Amino acid sequence: HPPFDVSLVRKDFPILSELVNGRPLIWLDNAATTQKPQAVIDRLSYFYQHENSNIHRAAHELAARATDAYEGARETVRRFINAPAVENIVFVRGTTEAINLVAKTWGRKHLGEGDEVVVTHLEHHANIVPWQQLCQETGAKLKVVPVDDTGQVLLDEYQKLLTSRTKLVSFTQVSNALGTVTPAREMIAMAHAVGAKVLLDGAQSVSHMRTDVQSLDCDFLVFSGHKIFGPTGIGALYGKAEVLDDMPAWQGGGNMIQDVTFEKTVYHGAPAKFEAGTGNIADAVGMGAALEYVERLGIENIARYEHELLVYATAALNKVPGLRLIGTAQHKASVLSFNLQGYKSEEVGAALNQEGIAVRSGHHCAQPILRRFGVEATVRPSLAFYNTYAEVDVLQGVLSKLASAKR
């Protein structure tokens, strides 16, 4: 592997040269969304300049170019997560839409009175609300795996929740609120042992670690393009072939049909069956370019650099008097979540913004896990591979100043 050179990598991201409040931007809101490399910006622009057309239907040159670009992006997603075939990859609007799609199709078909869906206490609202809605509709029950005081899933408790009634386990590979990396492979095997299917929420993981769907053996993997250096409004749903085949269509319309009469419609197979209407063609192509960019850097290089940076940042924040880090699991990625004594989290966010530092403050669409730790909100810096040790030092400096103002 070539050594990871963060100063070179940063040059690929034009927005990292922005000034905010007269200071160089320090983008530490990567768990909310990531910045885009020039390669992605250029790819989108190239599409609209040279390839733009609707796909599949027309017999002209640009339709062929657009179709090739779109299907090429599907192949890139396949390769990135090591799916067996492009038919396993459905383009969706993002993680939220992917989970809703599975709940509304697979879920409605397979869940009934007395069945159970298992999630963890760590989940984002996007991986809670669709299952709650499904349970209300079907009479199934939602069960929640508790976490320990570090924010890690309690595997013994998880084991106790798994029964022959468990039809689906849906959980995140990395917590967006705490950064916990869950033991996904083990949890998936445990679910399969009772005959349950597994949906893995990869929104916060695919940009930080190798995610191989065949080695994990998940039935579904979902993620969002915008959290992996690609555009908003596009994401991917991976499903095992037999699982996708067993799912009814969701939205009806053009593209997803083989034949329509007023009496009856014959659908295409996956993935077309789940892609009704004109999709987000350009952004799918842009997401493909983002994944190729990550492949060029090397996900292992990224993971190694980010791990060291997270260890450094954790130690730096622990030096700030009155700062309480929430989520101290041994296996973590990217996220630091904390409160600072004497300040509301939005006050800390505003003070950091004054210095050009972008963090999220609030409940991070994960209220249950914050309440598990007795708080309604935290300040959440989240790292990506383009962040630097020097940026962490600036963050620590501003926080230390805030802390001493209250002492």
Ligand code: PMP
């Ligand atoms: N799951 C997790 C773990 C997330 O972090 C997010 C985004 N914060 C989502 C789901 C929802 O993703 P999106 O808003 O892109 O649909």
